[in-house]
Amino acid sequence: MHRFVLVARQAAARLCGRGPGGCRGGRTDMALRCAASLAAGRQPRGPRREGTVRWSSAAKASAVKINEKASREKILTLESMNPQVKAVEYAVRGPIVLKAGEIEKELRKGIKKPFTEVIKANIGDAHAMGQRPITFLRQVVALCTYPNLLDSPSFPEDAKKRARRILQGCGGNSLGSYTASQGINCIREDVASYIERRDGGVPADPDNIYLTTGASDGISAILKILISGWGKSRTGVMIPIPQYPLYSAAISELDAIQVNYYLDEENCWALNVNELRRALNEAKAYCNPKVLCIINPGNPTGQVQNRKCIEDVIHFAWEEKLFLLADEVYQDNVYSEGCQFHSFKKILYEMGPEYYNNVELASFHSTSKGYMGECGYRGGYMEVINLHPEIKGQLVKLLSVRLCPPVSGQAAMDIVVNPPVPGEESYAQFIKEKESVLNNLAKKAKLTEDMFNKIPGVHCNPLQGAMYAFPRIFIPSKAIEEAKAHKMAPDMFYCMKLLEETGICVVPGSGFGQREGTYHFRMTILPPVEKLKILLEKVKDFHIKFLEKYA
Numbered sequence: 001m002h003r004f005v006l007v008a009r010q011a012a013a014r015l016c017g018r019g020p021g022g023c024r025g026g027r028t029d030m031a032l033r034c035a036a037s038l039a040a041g042r043q044p045r046g047p048r049r050e051g052t053v054r055w056s057s058a059a060k061a062s063a064v065k066i067n068e069k070a071s072r073e074k075i076l077t078l079e080s081m082n083p084q085v086k087a088v089e090y091a092v093r094g095p096i097v098l099k100a101g102e103i104e105k106e107l108r109k110g111i112k113k114p115f116t117e118v119i120k121a122n123i124g125d126a127h128a129m130g131q132r133p134i135t136f137l138r139q140v141v142a143l144c145t146y147p148n149l150l151d152s153p154s155f156p157e158d159a160k161k162r163a164r165r166i167l168q169g170c171g172g173n174s175l176g177s178y179t180a181s182q183g184i185n186c187i188r189e190d191v192a193s194y195i196e197r198r199d200g201g202v203p204a205d206p207d208n209i210y211l212t213t214g215a216s217d218g219i220s221a222i223l224k225i226l227i228s229g230w231g232k233s234r235t236g237v238m239i240p241i242p243q244y245p246l247y248s249a250a251i252s253e254l255d256a257i258q259v260n261y262y263l264d265e266e267n268c269w270a271l272n273v274n275e276l277r278r279a280l281n282e283a284k285a286y287c288n289p290k291v292l293c294i295i296n297p298g299n300p301t302g303q304v305q306n307r308k309c310i311e312d313v314i315h316f317a318w319e320e321k322l323f324l325l326a327d328e329v330y331q332d333n334v335y336s337e338g339c340q341f342h343s344f345k346k347i348l349y350e351m352g353p354e355y356y357n358n359v360e361l362a363s364f365h366s367t368s369k370g371y372m373g374e375c376g377y378r379g380g381y382m383e384v385i386n387l388h389p390e391i392k393g394q395l396v397k398l399l400s401v402r403l404c405p406p407v408s409g410q411a412a413m414d415i416v417v418n419p420p421v422p423g424e425e426s427y428a429q430f431i432k433e434k435e436s437v438l439n440n441l442a443k444k445a446k447l448t449e450d451m452f453n454k455i456p457g458v459h460c461n462p463l464q465g466a467m468y469a470f471p472r473i474f475i476p477s478k479a480i481e482e483a484k485a486h487k488m489a490p491d492m493f494y495c496m497k498l499l500e501e502t503g504i505c506v507v508p509g510s511g512f513g514q515r516e517g518t519y520h521f522r523m524t525i526l527p528p529v530e531k532l533k534i535l536l537e538k539v540k541d542f543h544i545k546f547l548e549k550y551a
Helices: 001-014 027-039 056-072 081-085 097-110 135-145 146-151 157-168 187-196 216-224 246-253 273-283 307-320 344-350 389-400 406-417 427-452 476-483 489-500 527-549
Strands: 209-213 235-241 257-262 289-297 324-327 361-366 379-385 520-526
Touching: 001 157, 081 273, 081 527, 097 324, 097 489, 135 146, 135 157, 135 379, 135 406, 146 157, 157 235, 187 209, 187 379, 187 406, 209 406, 216 235, 216 246, 216 289, 216 344, 216 361, 216 379, 216 389, 246 257, 273 289, 273 307, 289 307, 289 379, 307 324, 307 344, 307 406, 324 344, 324 520, 344 361, 427 527, 476 489, 476 527, 489 520, 489 527
Parallel strands: 235 257, 235 289, 289 324, 324 361
Antiparallel strands: 209 379, 361 379
16 A cells, blocks of 8 residues: 555544544545645645534644655755766767757657758667678577577578577577576687687687677776775776777776876877876876776777787786786778788787786677677677686676676677688678678778868878777867857867757767867768768768858
8 A cells, every 4th residue: 555545544544533444434535635635735625514624633743744755855866876977978878969869859740950860970880870780690699589490491500500509508498598697608619719710829718708798898897896996096097098988987987097098190090108108107196007998999080000009008018017908899890901900819929928928908899890780789708818816706706796698699799709601501691791891881981081081171080990980170269169158068069060950960079088179079980871971971061161150
């Protein structure tokens, strides 16, 4: 029974001079109505027949207590909430995206705009932008989800073989069961085999593989274990600027210290060890830097680190005793001639035992990017090497709190690392679809770079990899002053105007970090080629008008 009704019934019983059983006839209902009126701060209306109702002091007190409890202050407010959560910011789904959602609702209501649709170029969500799923991956996940399909002649045998193997690793042969916190064992074995093939035979141990809910889950888990201390001994986490906002958000949530090192925009966003050393030495005055994060290929900047750069970074981490985090989710997305993806683990191994047996490294991969684009499955893995044996137990304990990653995501990750091979019936279609996606992305990367560099006041470095452009934009001083008047960062003001006038949603560079006095935005290259051309033409027209207006 609702607590209000219970208290009111008790008040009504006292009013009528009865016990808990209450009154006869309609007097109980009448008393309940009166108690409710008192609780709401209104005078109770008397009965419709002659006579008055005598309210006992107990009944009045009960009603007043109900009213007081109904209007008491909330326990959880902006002032009382966890301050670390309040400090979290995630620009990719920030104010600009909320505004885009509002505009979409207005368009559905028939409100006229200078455009007919919102183009969400703010996030790397490939399938939402029209990319078709890889057939083989979906076939295996479908078979795992509904095993009755294993008897269907519509599915190839190589897909059935993989589905049966995955299901045998699941409790009750069902994708609906929990798995080990570290992930299904046979999938971790497949991940280890994939890493060995990718890295030219560098050994990989399945026991060092942890299946995760996307790469983000693994990154957050490792940071949780790494962060400790107070005051000047608090853990500092070195991150690239510009960065993917997951890092700054996780650092804020965990109350760690963010240590920025700047990528060299004038040199195609290269990573310079001298800049790492500057950032580290300055940070030692106020924290204990012990984590170095690298994103390769870069997000949002699209650069691909060369072998020499990676060697320099590894030597720096070894020399300064830093734990390395290598975010390698875009390892399949390399487009520029002369560029090649090198995993940090491979280079570490080739630098010799002094490095390979000592540098602590966690590297991450995901189903969400590459040629797969399976963001919604939330599949991923991390490989952690040179971890202290006792810390491995602590990591498994931490991961066990969330029980296990989504099992369908684990199955999808398995197909990324265990795709069809030559001689299997699905190989021809698989390789055709994979190459089509990657060739199309390479074409769009070049198109985007070329078109941006034709716009006056815009400069875009080569998009060597990943799936974003991060052009630098000139914003006139008059526009900067107007942005300040609206209490906005100048590039947020620019992006908001772009959205309101063209329907194009991009993310301001201030959400990723940038050198003071420079302005950028991040835009995905995922829309279909024809729509991407229209989008880029709209950005060009807008930017020229923007410069004319605020010149």
